[in-house]
Amino acid sequence: MRADRERRGRELLAKYPRAQSALVPFLQFCQQQDGYVTREAIEDAAGLVGITPGQVESIASFYSLLFQHPVGTHVIQVCRTLSCMLRGSDELQRHIKARLGVGQMETTPDGMFTYEEVECLAACDRAPCLQHNLEYEYDVTPAKFDELLERWRASKPAAPLAAE
Amino acid sequence: MPYEPVITKGIGQLDLTDVDVYRSEGGFEALERALTAMTPEHVVNEISASNLRGRGGAGFPTGRKWGFLPKDGRPRYLVCNCDEAEPGTFKDRMLLSATPFQLIEGMVLSAYAINAAKIFLYIRGEFLDGSRVFRRSLATAYERGFVGQRILGSHYSVDIAIHRGAGAYICGEETAMLESIEGKRGEPRLKPPFPAIAGLYGMPTVVNNVETLCYVPHIINRGATWFASIGPQRSPGPKIMSVSGHIQRPGNYEVPLGISAGELIELAGGLFPNRTLKAIQPGGGSSAAIFPEDLDTGIDFDSLAAKKTMLGSGGFVVMDDTTCMVRAALTLARFFETESCGQCTPCREGGQWVARLMRRLEAGEGSAPDIRVLETINQTITGTNLCPLGDSIMPFLGSVLRRYPQEFADHVAAARCPVGANAGVAVA
Numbered sequence: 372m373r374a375d376r377e378r379r380g381r382e383l384l385a386k387y388p389r390a391q392s393a394l395v396p397f398l399q400f401c402q403q404q405d406g407y408v409t410r411e412a413i414e415d416a417a418g419l420v421g422i423t424p425g426q427v428e429s430i431a432s433f434y435s436l437l438f439q440h441p442v443g444t445h446v447i448q449v450c451r452t453l454s455c456m457l458r459g460s461d462e463l464q465r466h467i468k469a470r471l472g473v474g475q476m477e478t479t480p481d482g483m484f485t486y487e488e489v490e491c492l493a494a495c496d497r498a499p500c501l502q503h504n505l506e507y508e509y510d511v512t513p514a515k516f517d518e519l520l521e522r523w524r525a526s527k528p529a530a531p532l533a534a535e
Numbered sequence: 536m537p538y539e540p541v542i543t544k545g546i547g548q549l550d551l552t553d554v555d556v557y558r559s560e561g562g563f564e565a566l567e568r569a570l571t572a573m574t575p576e577h578v579v580n581e582i583s584a585s586n587l588r589g590r591g592g593a594g595f596p597t598g599r600k601w602g603f604l605p606k607d608g609r610p611r612y613l614v615c616n617c618d619e620a621e622p623g624t625f626k627d628r629m630l631l632s633a634t635p636f637q638l639i640e641g642m643v644l645s646a647y648a649i650n651a652a653k654i655f656l657y658i659r660g661e662f663l664d665g666s667r668v669f670r671r672s673l674a675t676a677y678e679r680g681f682v683g684q685r686i687l688g689s690h691y692s693v694d695i696a697i698h699r700g701a702g703a704y705i706c707g708e709e710t711a712m713l714e715s716i717e718g719k720r721g722e723p724r725l726k727p728p729f730p731a732i733a734g735l736y737g738m739p740t741v742v743n744n745v746e747t748l749c750y751v752p753h754i755i756n757r758g759a760t761w762f763a764s765i766g767p768q769r770s771p772g773p774k775i776m777s778v779s780g781h782i783q784r785p786g787n788y789e790v791p792l793g794i795s796a797g798e799l800i801e802l803a804g805g806l807f808p809n810r811t812l813k814a815i816q817p818g819g820g821s822s823a824a825i826f827p828e829d830l831d832t833g834i835d836f837d838s839l840a841a842k843k844t845m846l847g848s849g850g851f852v853v854m855d856d857t858t859c860m861v862r863a864a865l866t867l868a869r870f871f872e873t874e875s876c877g878q879c880t881p882c883r884e885g886g887q888w889v890a891r892l893m894r895r896l897e898a899g900e901g902s903a904p905d906i907r908v909l910e911t912i913n914q915t916i917t918g919t920n921l922c923p924l925g926d927s928i929m930p931f932l933g934s935v936l937r938r939y940p941q942e943f944a945d946h947v948a949a950a951r952c953p954v955g956a957n958a959g960v961a962v963a
Contacts (some may be wrong), residue, residue: 382587386696391718395701420718433720433876436660436702452622454779454852456866481715482618490704490870491820492661493778495850496786505663 372415376401380419383530390420394430398437407438435489443478443485445523447471448502449511451488454495463499464488466513472518483524505529541773542749543789546633553667554675557636563681565752566640569647570689573755578648582751586771591616591707591744591921592819594719594770594836597751601649603731604739610652612735613715614742615642618659618700618707622820622870623850626775626787628746631658632665633671634749636681643682644755646693649741653694659781660700670697699861707950708922709742711876722878723922746775759833766792770835772813778961781810790834792846797830799851810855814935818847820867823934832916844930851933859954860939861939864932865893871928882925885916896943899951900958908945909936916963 372380376517377398377431382410394416401412408431417424431437449467451460468474478485497509508519540546542559551557564670566954576610583598615638618713619627630638638656646654658666673695676682684692698716700706706715709725713735734740750772754762763771770792776799779785783804790799796815806812815822817834823844825832832838836846854863872890892909913929921924936943945953 380716389717392698392716394582394718395715396699399699399701430718430720434660434701434703436700450869451866453816453863453866454623456862457780457852457854457858490873491620493619493623493625493628493659495623495625495852498779499786502661505661507664 372418376404376415384419392420392424394420394427395434395437398427398431402437405442432529441478441482443483444528445483446485446487446502446504447449448487448492450490450492450494450498450500454491455499460499463501463511463513463516467516469495470513470517536857536921538773538790538794540789541636541753542557542637542746543775543787544629546629548789551634552672554634554636554672554679554869557634559654561756562636563687564642565712565755566644566681567649567687569644569755570687570691570852573749575648575650578644578755580602581759581916582754585754585762586759586769587747587750587754587762588770588772588836589744589748590774590849591748592621592845594846597743598748598935600743601645601741602791603729604649604741605732610637610914611649612652612740613642613646613649613651613656614709614712614735614740615745615748616707616712617658617662617665617745618712619659619745620659620704620707621778621848621850622867623777623782624819624848625779625817625854626761626849627660628665629787630745630749630775631662632668635669636676637752638745639673639676639682640667641751642695643693644751645748647686647691648751651693651741651921653696655716657698657700657706657716659839660946666697666699673697686836687939695786699803703876704870705876708924710923712742713740723878723924725921746770750813758921763939767833767835767837769909770837770846774834774846775918776849776851778851778853780853781807781858783807784855788812792794792835793833793838795830796825796832796851798833800830800853804854805849806853806855810857812853813856814854814860814938815856816850816854819850820870821923821930822847823930824938825888825934826938836958844934857954859897859952860935861893861897862943862954864935864945865890865897867931868893868928871924875924879920879922879925881916881919882928883923886911888912889916893932896946897952899946899949901947903944903947906936906947908944909933 413424414426417427417431473486476487496518498508546607579601587597588594595958617627623650642654703721705711706721711721715721730740765772772787774792775787775789812827839846868890872886875882875886892905
């Protein structure tokens with residue numbers, strides 16, 4: 372295991388009464404490094420907490436923020452639930468899909484943007500909302516999205532779905 | 536009419552993420568008083584007497600929940616539920632990042648009351664910003680002695696561990712949350728045993744919502760009588776209502792329970808000009824709708840239960856006459872289809888059936904028998920699952936189907952959406 376992973380793993384094990392509690396936080400750390408949950412991360416995690424790689428996969432696949440496949444540099448997650456739907460999320464979704472030329476959970480061919488429609492993000496007072504690498508954007512109109520897109524293109528986020 | 540803010544006091548005006556600002560507003564006085572002058576039993580009794588009911592959704596009396604813990608010497612855990620994901624609810628996210636020290640004080644005070652060995656704060660994975668703010672505040676609280684070893688010089692010590700979720704609505708269900716903290720798939724447990732007997736790591740555990748715990752210091756400061764005197768006797772106290780949808784000033788409103796639905800709408804600026812009310816979902820995505828004729832209904836646990844709906848999490852979503860009820864119901868059906876953990880067949884398969892039927896209806900491809908299935912499927916889905924998620928699939932859909940049956944029938948007859956505003960909306 373890489374030294375920094377091993378160090379993080381030990382820190383996490385010390386935090387919990389039982390080893391397996393460290394599993395998801397450890398995978399979050401690995402995903403921050405690699406962009407998704409790699410085979411290596413699964414095997415490292417299995418070794419760390421003492422379960423099989425198959426069990427790790429079963430658990431990791433339960434959680435929507437742990438990616439089983441590579442994603443884009445920028446992950447755009449648009450809320451589609453009731454309050455956002457009532458304030459224009461359908462139109463926003465159509466706009467973004469047309470702008471990026473991608474569908475649900477697809478990544479642009481240049482590997483820059485992954486698009487996902489997600490459920491309620493708990494920002495219903497500023498609907499429609501989205502998250503860009505887990506940072507909130509509020510009251511997003513199609514025009515505002517175009518501005519954001521230019522800003523994102525010019526930026527270099529550290530990790531697609533940053534851990535803290 | 537303005538109401539006295541309690542746990543939202545200062546939010547938007549003061550920087551309550553600064554511990555000294557929080558202190559100058561009376562912060563940590565309740566914790567200090569409890570640790571120096573009150574026994575844990577005394578704190579539990581005060582909370583029981585206040586009749587504080589859980590603000591996460593179920594509305595269970597907090598003091599009674601605490602009282603269920605067996606006195607058998609095993610370590611006890613307090614788990615604070617900040618996995619807010621109920622559609623239309625956005626209060627805990629605000630409390631976490633706008634007033635983190637209040638949450639810390641509430642958690643430590645409650646942990647003292649139940650003599651918890653450790654506190655776990657489960658923060659929804661999507662709340663990256665909030666968890667950053669909270670982590671900084673927690674470090675300050677440790678430095679100042681409000682948490683950790685021998686808190687404020689007393690004999691009580693407790694640590695707070697932050698556990699971040701990784702994307703799963705179901706982990707807001709308390710036993711799913713415990714599974715999740717244990718590093719497993721977030722699948723709800725069969726109850727009994729209840730968490731009070733065998734919870735986290737098999738130990739006696741209390742799971743309380745963020746908002747619930749934020750009220751605890753105020754009840755200790757101002758007394759159970761003060762809290763119990765606000766709102767209806769069986770459903771007392773203030774509560775944050777998250778108001779969104781077709782409303783002029785969406786936001787979090789802390790109101791005394793018992794105010795009417797109409798008053799809450801007025802408080803949030805009313806409807807948009809030239810619109811009329813069509814439906815309200817008063818207590819999150821799992822609650823049945825109320826309608827224009829119900830505007831006098833009290834916003835509290837018992838009044839809403841009498842209307843066959845619930846206060847739930849306080850997510851109050853307003854829908855005006857431009858809303859297609861089929862489209863609204865489809866949105867929520869798809870939510871539950873997506874979020875079912877898959878353990879119980881009625882929820883997993885039933886949720887998919889309902890969403891599929893709704894997609895068909897909304898696309899103008901539905902039939903009259905489809906509507907009859909929707910009218911009766913409730914009997915097989917509701918009450919047949921391990922946890923309340925399965926029971927949440929039908930309440931809203933059933934209520935709007937009963938109130939606006941013609942709108943469903945019109946989708947079949949016209950082979951498209953007749954409401955107009957949402958006509959032709961393609962749905963994934």
